[in-house]
Amino acid sequence: MWIATLSSSEVGRDRPLGVKRLNMNLVFWRDKSGKVNALLDDCPHRHAKLSLGKVVDGNIQCPYHGFEFDGSGRTVKIPALGKASEVPKYLRAFSIPTYETYDIIWIWYGNGDLSKPPRFFDDLDELSTYSEYSEVWSVSLPRAVENQLDVFHLPFVHYNTIGRGGKTLVHGPLVRLIDEHSFIIYPFNEVDRGQRLLRSNQIDASKLKNYLWFIYPNIWENYISRNMRIIAFFAPIDSGSTKIYIRLYMKAAGIRTIDKVITKLLMPLNVYVLHQDRRVVLTQPNDIKHDKLIHADYPIALYRRMYLRDKELNKLLNNATTVTQSLNMKKWF
Numbered sequence: 001m002w003i004a005t006l007s008s009s010e011v012g013r014d015r016p017l018g019v020k021r022l023n024m025n026l027v028f029w030r031d032k033s034g035k036v037n038a039l040l041d042d043c044p045h046r047h048a049k050l051s052l053g054k055v056v057d058g059n060i061q062c063p064y065h066g067f068e069f070d071g072s073g074r075t076v077k078i079p080a081l082g083k084a085s086e087v088p089k090y091l092r093a094f095s096i097p098t099y100e101t102y103d104i105i106w107i108w109y110g111n112g113d114l115s116k117p118p119r120f121f122d123d124l125d126e127l128s129t130y131s132e133y134s135e136v137w138s139v140s141l142p143r144a145v146e147n148q149l150d151v152f153h154l155p156f157v158h159y160n161t162i163g164r165g166g167k168t169l170v171h172g173p174l175v176r177l178i179d180e181h182s183f184i185i186y187p188f189n190e191v192d193r194g195q196r197l198l199r200s201n202q203i204d205a206s207k208l209k210n211y212l213w214f215i216y217p218n219i220w221e222n223y224i225s226r227n228m229r230i231i232a233f234f235a236p237i238d239s240g241s242t243k244i245y246i247r248l249y250m251k252a253a254g255i256r257t258i259d260k261v262i263t264k265l266l267m268p269l270n271v272y273v274l275h276q277d278r279r280v281v282l283t284q285p286n287d288i289k290h291d292k293l294i295h296a297d298y299p300i301a302l303y304r305r306m307y308l309r310d311k312e313l314n315k316l317l318n319n320a321t322t323v324t325q326s327l328n329m330k331k332w333f
């Protein structure tokens, strides 16, 4: 399965980038055509970090003895052997498949059809202008994701921003399951005047304009209006830290440069709201087992079912020693 891990802007042309994702130290770089490659950040020779090396002719060169590897992990050069000798085949770096689209770099883990591109939101097409902000939270992936699927923390955590108005009563929640990896939530909250709580089938969905769309394993959209969306993705670093990327997509004036300025100007408000979340979410333990959920947690329960069934991701995040098995190494070569 593809998982969103980096913003395209983080991987430049000249220098390799060493980052931790899915509990693995990885090195990313672009080859001559601009394609992003990823290897375990671990030279197969004597295990120096490749990310300290250089990009040479589109390959990554180890900083220690200058061995060069291409994006598939093949050793293409061993300087000490000289040009006249052949490079032995047993020396391979460990390659991780990558995919770049929508200015996001995905990497592959576990099973599935590698030839299918990663899924993204198909309602975004006209809104190509965005600004981005990212930061690392010391929380597990589920805690970071669930915070954004939570439809009833707003009047408390965001009482003076997006949760103004004290709408504490949570109807439904109305959730449309798209398939086994995706769902849409239509939040419907009201001020509690003693009225009856509505079940999801008693809610008139046609009146609800705002929705949250989640695609497993880690991308999220908040549909604010036709011309404004917030997209987030949650890149798992290890079992207890996650990098959160937020993008504000807009079509305001319809002129890219102006829209870009507007999204930049509005970003501090989004960051303020994000930090209201962070203050609380950072106090939650990483272990989700002991939570006791209520009706309004239904979207969170749906997400957990997907996450807990995903054995490969759980293994990667919670048991670093099985990394290479979970990556399903055989299929790639």
Ligand code: FES
Residues within 6 Å of the ligand: 043, 044, 045, 046, 047, 048, 062, 063, 064, 065, 066, 067
């Ligand atoms: S450790 Fe990388 S070339 Fe020797």
Ligand SMILES: [Fe+2]
Residues within 6 Å of the ligand: 147, 153, 157, 158, 273, 277
């Ligand atoms: Fe929030």
